[in-house]
Amino acid sequence: MIKTDLTGILDFVGQEELGIDKGRRLLRELAGGKTGLSGTGWLGFPAAASPSLTASVRSAADKIAAESAVLVVIGIGGSYLGARAALDFIRSPYYNQLNKKTPDIYFVGNNLSGEYLEQVISLIGNRDFSINYISKSGSTMEPSVAFRVFKSLLTAKYGDRGARDRIYVTTDPEKGKLRQLCSREGYASFEIPPDIGGRYSVLTAVGLLPAAVAGIDIDAMLAGARDMLGSGEEEALRYACARQALYKRGKKIEILAAFEPYFRSMGEWWKQLFGESEGKDGLGIFPAHTEFTTDLHSLGQYIQSGERTLFETFVSVETTRARLRIPRDDALDDGLERLGGKEVRIVNEAAKMATKKAHIDGGVPVLEIGVPSASAYDFGALVQFFEVSCAVSALISGVNPFDQPGVEAYKKNMYDILELSGKTGVT
């Protein structure tokens, strides 16, 4: 089970400042549908998801894997970051370079770089590929540009009918230009439930289809999320209450830190979840992500001795898939002879304890979230953990956790500059 350890902040905030009772009340209101807010469908989704949903996702994934060496996933923001996080966390950040039986996966439509698109095209080469186009509306610019590019390549390679058979759409069940296109063209399609916003959608078809193509056990992901509710909720709300108590004490920046490179994309997903949910009305903890120990030799100096306006949240994955031992090599004479024969994980664990102590001593409160493993099950649990804590945290600070009105500003300007008419797309 996921655990929240608050001992590293108790020198900085008193137990009574945490406001656990208020957090509990807000969580009950949220779970009972009494906040009056729309966008809460993610909370019950893992429990309500039907076996037929995962069966149809697995079936599409099998077809993709049988027909294609590459899946091109088109999406931005919440239609991108969750699947990416799952792939890196559960499989590997080097997934595409591994020897494996499942297709390579490239994520596009999350930027407007021509160089990036050209490189992905050249990496696909003449291999067979399919597309998963993920967009609530179908009129967000970045994915729409990428869809034009890759649909045109598909059509050139397989003809109209062949291309149509290789396009999988994940979108709103009824509304939007993409649902209309889907109906006209007869693309295979999956639904983004209307009451689940992008950044809360990874456990819907949005994340499930790319994950299933990568050979990830999506039923386990959903089970992990389901089981987190109940007894696990208390841990999530303690995290929420702790971070808001620290924020009130002037800690304006939260650094999420993990000690494994496979957590990097999860950090990016987390930044969107919390930044977009809380960063409004002139409020919000600024979310940053570091990868230790590498960033101890980068931001480490700042964290140790810069402005004392930050706190950290360590994510500790308690088991590792690695068994590597450090070879003995006393000839190096570098003072590290005692490390010879030790498993690398022992040294990494020591680094975590050492860093926690150093940063607390330096005036930085350190929260710690313990995750049993980097399995599909624990990924699902961690996603649900963060979503629950994020919603409660935003509610404590008095903002709507489920809207993102500020994202429209640049889009509107872009429409003006490019002389486009019509409405900017909601991702």
Next chain:
Amino acid sequence: MIKTDLTGILDFVGQEELGIDKGRRLLRELAGGKTGLSGTGWLGFPAAASPSLTASVRSAADKIAAESAVLVVIGIGGSYLGARAALDFIRSPYYNQLNKKTPDIYFVGNNLSGEYLEQVISLIGNRDFSINYISKSGSTMEPSVAFRVFKSLLTAKYGDRGARDRIYVTTDPEKGKLRQLCSREGYASFEIPPDIGGRYSVLTAVGLLPAAVAGIDIDAMLAGARDMLGSGEEEALRYACARQALYKRGKKIEILAAFEPYFRSMGEWWKQLFGESEGKDGLGIFPAHTEFTTDLHSLGQYIQSGERTLFETFVSVETTRARLRIPRDDALDDGLERLGGKEVRIVNEAAKMATKKAHIDGGVPVLEIGVPSASAYDFGALVQFFEVSCAVSALISGVNPFDQPGVEAYKKNMYDILELSGKTGVT
């Protein structure tokens, strides 16, 4: 030439607050060796670097490329981030996956993850490889652990003598355990000049050797840095003065934003440079990095409407290597028909202008740094630009730009936990 555009901050700070004269004076003191600080060797290095240095680096790179399909670069912090940035910026973030004549390059020794090490080992497979071990002291834990692992693999594969011939060391010319090891074993070696600290060292052999192995024109890199001095210095010091003026006005977080994925590692390098130089004595602008437009769908909401304590620095690369056009596809009926036939770069450029306006309107000052291209020459110029501006900026705020005493704290604790004696290594 690299240019600094301050128009996007003039609604927030007055021209007279910039303190350009003070910045000029500090730069003159720095260039004249009158600050009394050690660690300023980087400033004159590109002009003083002898042709024989680059010739010997190129010659080692040629030998590595002739003998190996893979180069394993072992280093952390300043012994890692610069070469990584050069590779991504000048070649490609997908460098290892490209069809190319130069060796793959893997960076290790920058973390303590056993999983990461095991994956790199499996990616190398049974291909021939060489090692570039970069460390000032040779007793920093992360690279030392990785060196044990990969030296042992080399020895198993090629024997003692064969391994010795595939190890290239970059370290202090005289001091430290690694220099001693080098002399005993007869490894090929390069020097890190003693008056150049890690985060200012990318244009020494630290960055030059991996760059040369990747086929990058290292003479052009040095030429770019050399030419930045003189007329370019004024642009660098305007950036330094502007960020300190914003800091005085309560802007505590700087977000470096670029619109190309190949800039991501450069952002990581920049975070170390500024964070480690300025984050001390309870002071310092917190350095964050975003990649647009992808992060407009992540941190975009916070930037637009969260706490008004941040400013942005856009890095605009003014030319692109891509020529991709967006295919026409009016059947999509998504309101974006007018994009058909346009180059992707036009839309990316529009996104940049749109974002700048939106963020300024939202209360975020936006600086802009214009870089002519993503060439080796401009990479060198941009490195020198940031190093000069960082040093001046730290001097304005009254801290030593060249030390990093806070990095020792976690290392000391780690030595205690692992019961190691002796001194913690300086990277």
